[in-house]
Amino acid sequence: MNTALVQTLARRLSSIHLTGEVRIMEVCGTHTAEFFRTGVRSLFPAGLSLIDGPGCPVCVTPNEFLDRAIAIGKTGAILATFGDLLKVPSSYSSLAKEKSLGMQVEVVYSPMDALALAEQYPDREVVFLSVGFETTAPGEAAAVLRAREKAMHNFSILPGNKRTPPAVKALLDAGEVRIDGFILPGHVSAIIGADAWEFIVRDYQKPCVIAGFEDFDLLASALELIAMIEQGQAECRNSYARVVKKGGNPRAMEIMHRVFENAPSVWRGIGSIPESGLVLRDEFSDFDAEKKFAVDVMPAKEHPSCRCGELLRGLILPTECPLYGKACLPDDPVGPCMVSSEGPCAAYYRYQGVR
Amino acid sequence: MKRETHIRSGHGSGGRLMNEMIDGIIREILGAENVQLDDAAIVDIPSNRIAFTTDSYTITPIFFPGGDIGKLAVCGTVNDLSVMGARPLWLSCALILEEGLAMDDLEQVLRSMKNAADTAGVRIVTGDTKVVGKGAADRMYINTAGIGVIEGSIVRREITPGDAIIVNGSIGDHGIAVMAARNNFSFTHGLVSDCAPLYGMISAVRGAFPEAVKFMRDATRGGVASVLNEIVKNRPWGAILKEKSLPVKGEVQAVCDLLGIDPLYAANEGKVVCVVEESHADDIVRILRATEEGADAAVIGRIESGFSGKVVVETAIGGKRMLPLLAEEQLPRIC
Numbered sequence: 001m002n003t004a005l006v007q008t009l010a011r012r013l014s015s016i017h018l019t020g021e022v023r024i025m026e027v028c029g030t031h032t033a034e035f036f037r038t039g040v041r042s043l044f045p046a047g048l049s050l051i052d053g054p055g056c057p058v059c060v061t062p063n064e065f066l067d068r069a070i071a072i073g074k075t076g077a078i079l080a081t082f083g084d085l086l087k088v089p090s091s092y093s094s095l096a097k098e099k100s101l102g103m104q105v106e107v108v109y110s111p112m113d114a115l116a117l118a119e120q121y122p123d124r125e126v127v128f129l130s131v132g133f134e135t136t137a138p139g140e141a142a143a144v145l146r147a148r149e150k151a152m153h154n155f156s157i158l159p160g161n162k163r164t165p166p167a168v169k170a171l172l173d174a175g176e177v178r179i180d181g182f183i184l185p186g187h188v189s190a191i192i193g194a195d196a197w198e199f200i201v202r203d204y205q206k207p208c209v210i211a212g213f214e215d216f217d218l219l220a221s222a223l224e225l226i227a228m229i230e231q232g233q234a235e236c237r238n239s240y241a242r243v244v245k246k247g248g249n250p251r252a253m254e255i256m257h258r259v260f261e262n263a264p265s266v267w268r269g270i271g272s273i274p275e276s277g278l279v280l281r282d283e284f285s286d287f288d289a290e291k292k293f294a295v296d297v298m299p300a301k302e303h304p305s306c307r308c309g310e311l312l313r314g315l316i317l318p319t320e321c322p323l324y325g326k327a328c329l330p331d332d333p334v335g336p337c338m339v340s341s342e343g344p345c346a347a348y349y350r351y352q353g354v355r
Numbered sequence: 356m357k358r359e360t361h362i363r364s365g366h367g368s369g370g371r372l373m374n375e376m377i378d379g380i381i382r383e384i385l386g387a388e389n390v391q392l393d394d395a396a397i398v399d400i401p402s403n404r405i406a407f408t409t410d411s412y413t414i415t416p417i418f419f420p421g422g423d424i425g426k427l428a429v430c431g432t433v434n435d436l437s438v439m440g441a442r443p444l445w446l447s448c449a450l451i452l453e454e455g456l457a458m459d460d461l462e463q464v465l466r467s468m469k470n471a472a473d474t475a476g477v478r479i480v481t482g483d484t485k486v487v488g489k490g491a492a493d494r495m496y497i498n499t500a501g502i503g504v505i506e507g508s509i510v511r512r513e514i515t516p517g518d519a520i521i522v523n524g525s526i527g528d529h530g531i532a533v534m535a536a537r538n539n540f541s542f543t544h545g546l547v548s549d550c551a552p553l554y555g556m557i558s559a560v561r562g563a564f565p566e567a568v569k570f571m572r573d574a575t576r577g578g579v580a581s582v583l584n585e586i587v588k589n590r591p592w593g594a595i596l597k598e599k600s601l602p603v604k605g606e607v608q609a610v611c612d613l614l615g616i617d618p619l620y621a622a623n624e625g626k627v628v629c630v631v632e633e634s635h636a637d638d639i640v641r642i643l644r645a646t647e648e649g650a651d652a653a654v655i656g657r658i659e660s661g662f663s664g665k666v667v668v669e670t671a672i673g674g675k676r677m678l679p680l681l682a683e684e685q686l687p688r689i690c
Binding site for chain 2: 003341
């Protein structure tokens, strides 16, 4: 990207004089980290607040999911997971802790790696912990389709996939926090399409901008969003059109819908949101670890002082949690928001430290 | 004599098998004229001031693009001595071998130790070998201790605002090459560890400017960011880096982007961070660039008052972000 142009945008952002407080939410966890990493956050004019949204898949996964995964691991199954989940505390343990005690927990980079594990260990059950938004769900659906094609009986997934638009809708319906506009996730939108966000304008009259992840993207989308807010406009603009199409990626959506169907799903801090989860369709129930392993799971519990829930609803900043940087640290986390690279607390801690 | 193909417990027993291995393989490869057999090596010291250091090497995998655990075990210890301003002279080599290790692998590692030692101008004069049961170690671990002599002054002078920060080349190559090797990433073809002994390069700078270099540290575990955080800790000044000046290879950045890693925290095994007097910074970069290990040297930032105890990156767009000490490593066992 043209450096002079980027620097012009940077100067424009830092020299804006806002007439009042402007509160924008970035929904995506990668945006949370990139606003820090690129330094765009340090250029915000006085009065502009960035509120971190529920866009880190690991963070919004409730403890019950990990409790169930660990219970399945205790039956002798191999658990395959993205690395992010490893250190997230469950109600009574964590995958990392269980691994150190002998449970076979393998870090994989894609669901296809988990499938390869199942082929490598034909006499063992392999369970992939399927956590993620619409960006990962098509890959997970493809792995299930492949497993069925190959008639593999020792592979299953524990479905924890979530859809982002219903969560944004739930936040707006709850009305607990004032949000003047949204920076919307670029990668999710590439799958579901720009049109999937029209409801924010139609039903809530809030402006929003779909953004990419480079410094240029962040600057341009923040400027566009602020301009709409200041002028009282409410439109859904796509400033990541080089990747995001109106209708998204129909092929990925088709694979996803062939394997998964929408269902209510529990989000940490928010509770159950209708239509926000993806569960395996009945015809794929052989690959559903929740059905395959009839395990007893103790009732989930949360750390009493952990405020990840309020954070994910946009009610507080990481630094307002009494545990942040003290009892809750990246190598010894209390809540998931301090673990994942997309978690707001991890981003604050990494790029800002403890003040 | 029947050639043993793998290490077994008898190789650590103190008996015939062990003696055959020490004489026929270890001393043979490392140089029988160097490795003394007695309880301790006896050496003559040409100076009454020495630098003395030790380090253990547990890297997995033991062979990686650009090196292996043996080369690493020599370079790492040699570099620790060199950055203090010492001329490295002698190393010890303690091997911890897992039962079942292929003898060919051991020989290959020892040959790299010998090559690296010859390049660095050090002799391996004493050693030890232990064999542990299958599963009690991950193939092999090496400890090396090193002694170097201080011939001029040591490289530890008071840092002050205005000093320039230099690194001798691309950042993060070792950590990312190891990570890529471990995960079989196909798009990093050609990326190799920067593992190299740096005494020659450092002495070229020190020869030209004996006093201009105030501080040097090899940026191994925790990378450049961690070294800088150690430098600024509890100081009334901080370090400001220019993101645009940071030498980072495209393939390193690609892996970092994929895994959410910052190359500033990735390990190096042939990179030093130098804090130098600003007036000599450009000359020092020129001298570094004339050496093989310093070909991509650059001034990456400066010491500034007003950022006490902090390391800050000025981003491409002119924004700023903090570079705090990470709570933990990004990659397991890279050295």
